[in-house]
Amino acid sequence: MNTTSTPSLLSVAGLRKVYRTRHGAIKALDGVSFDVAPGETLALVGESGCGKSTLVSTLLGLASFDAGTIAIDGNTTTAHSNWTKMPPRRDVSVVFQNPQSSLDPKMKVRSIIGEPLQTVGVRGVTLTDKVTELLGQVGLGPEFLKRYPHQLSGGQQQRVAIARALALEPRMLVLDEPTSALDVSVQAQILKLLKALQARSNVSYLFITHDLGVVDYLADRVAVMYLGRIVETGPVSDVFSDPRHPYTKALLDAVPVIDPTRRRQQAPLDGEVPSPINRPSGCSFSPRCRWATSTCRASEPPICEEKRGREYLCFHPLSRGQIGDLTGSPNEAA
Numbered sequence: 001m002n003t004t005s006t007p008s009l010l011s012v013a014g015l016r017k018v019y020r021t022r023h024g025a026i027k028a029l030d031g032v033s034f035d036v037a038p039g040e041t042l043a044l045v046g047e048s049g050c051g052k053s054t055l056v057s058t059l060l061g062l063a064s065f066d067a068g069t070i071a072i073d074g075n076t077t078t079a080h081s082n083w084t085k086m087p088p089r090r091d092v093s094v095v096f097q098n099p100q101s102s103l104d105p106k107m108k109v110r111s112i113i114g115e116p117l118q119t120v121g122v123r124g125v126t127l128t129d130k131v132t133e134l135l136g137q138v139g140l141g142p143e144f145l146k147r148y149p150h151q152l153s154g155g156q157q158q159r160v161a162i163a164r165a166l167a168l169e170p171r172m173l174v175l176d177e178p179t180s181a182l183d184v185s186v187q188a189q190i191l192k193l194l195k196a197l198q199a200r201s202n203v204s205y206l207f208i209t210h211d212l213g214v215v216d217y218l219a220d221r222v223a224v225m226y227l228g229r230i231v232e233t234g235p236v237s238d239v240f241s242d243p244r245h246p247y248t249k250a251l252l253d254a255v256p257v258i259d260p261t262r263r264r265q266q267a268p269l270d271g272e273v274p275s276p277i278n279r280p281s282g283c284s285f286s287p288r289c290r291w292a293t294s295t296c297r298a299s300e301p302p303i304c305e306e307k308r309g310r311e312y313l314c315f316h317p318l319s320r321g322q323i324g325d326l327t328g329s330p331n332e333a334a
């Protein structure tokens with residue numbers, strides 16, 4: 001899905017990744033395509049196991065893939081059989097969910113943030129100065145230079161992880177649930193920081209999260225993933241106000257509503273995500289979809305492009321009128 005009008009910084013096309021296990025082949029990525037423009041934030045949402053972290057690993061060169069292409073700033077990587085782990089990329093870096101496990105407990109903050117800089121020959125006082133500057137960018141003072149990760153709060157640890165990720169001035173930051181391990185108030189500070197950093201540097205974000213509130217706050221566009229596929233993508237405001245795919249609608253309905261007068265009528269999402277080993281035939285969402293028909297169960301839905309940058313995979317996309325009719329009996333169309 002080519003979803004942006006500006007030239008892409010990241011362009012992923014037809015990406016496939018299969019894990020071969022004793023129990024069978026798991027299609028973790030089943031033809032994933034999307035683009036991210038410079039300075040843009042694309043949020044990737046979807047239930048556990050839909051392939052988000054697998055996608056991150058392939059983007060970072062930490063895992064091989066079986067088909068498709070990944071182009072970053074014009075450099076294209078294709079699937080190949082004699083794959084070896086790639087050296088760290090300068091143009092893309094990553095912040096993981098849990099700073100406790102992503103930061104080396106035996107290293108001081110100066111070394112943690114300084115390590116990527118050392119790989120490009122920065123040393124001594126220049127290194128300390130640069131690390132101090134990076135600490136400043138993430139709102140931490142020079143007194144943190146000599147601290148170990150266990151001497152930092154969760155929020156401070158994640159600030160250090162962000163500073164390290166920014167050390168080589170990447171064009172793109174991949175954020176794999178960077179705030180989900182933090183308290184809500186700390187989450188808000190980190191999100192604010194990420195917004196401010198992007199405004200300054202025009203870095204692109206690929207932001208992976210379960211939290212649709214975070215998507216609304218931070219992202220320009222959203223891609224909704226289900227069982228290894230992107231089933232809907234578009235500007236956040238369009239997708240959230242007028243979802244086309246029933247799965248997107250179900251995710252939106254699963255967001256708790258605090259105001260009791262606005263409690264939702266229908267149960268959001270029934271059933272478990274099917275096993276990626278025994279995928280349902282046709283549309284993978286059909287066993288959980290109240291609008292699924294025999295067509296949905298027999299054939300895979302095509303990509304529908306409603307307008308540039310607004311696409312979905314569904315035979316029976318929702319319209320505003322239909323959304324108001326959610327309390328009707330499921331599978332009426334079957």
Ligand SMILES: Nc1ncnc2c1ncn2[C@@H]1O[C@H](COP(=O)(O)OP(=O)(O)OP(=O)(O)O)[C@@H](O)[C@H]1O
Nearest residue numbers: 019021026028047048049050051052053054055276
């Ligand atoms: N190394 C592996 N070997 C075999 N199967 C794997 C491996 N890593 C992931 N999987 C499987 O691939 C699918 C996608 O996993 P992935 O970790 O990418 O999901 P995710 O969307 O990041 O989930 P979560 O939201 O829980 O982090 C899952 O079915 C998972 O069990």
Ligand SMILES: [Mg+2]
Nearest residue numbers: 052053054176
């Ligand atoms: Mg994951």
